[in-house]
Amino acid sequence: MGNIDRRSRLDEEPFSYRVTKNNTVFIEYYGKQVKTLKGKDGEKFLKKMNAAENEKEEQLIMAKVTGNFKRGNER
Template identity: 65%
Template sequence: MDGIDKRNRLEENPFSYKKSKDNTVFIEFHGKRVKILKGKEVEKFLKRIELAGNDKEVQLILAKITGNFKRGNERKK
């Protein structure tokens, strides 16, 4: 995983997720909702999260799922 997060942005844990009762997952970036997963996407996502070894891997999974969070110009708030 070396070289993926060169500026150590994922160390700050900018991403979070919440699972609702109706099996929907909400992914947030610094508290703002940026992605909603439903159906089969939720199952696939939760399996990947379970296999993650540490918080940084979870953050990387969340960053990749959101898609457009890879250029380094994201604002914190």
């Protein structure tokens, strides 16, 4: 995983998520909602998050799910 986050941006923990009672997942980047996952996508995301071993791995999962956050222009 060391090659993926070369600039150590995920150490700041920019991503967070919250889950509603019907398993809708809202992913936030520095407090702004950037992605909503419903149904099977939400369930699949929650399974990955439960399997994550540490906080950095959770941040990486959220970064990959949100998509276009790899070009350095996400302020």
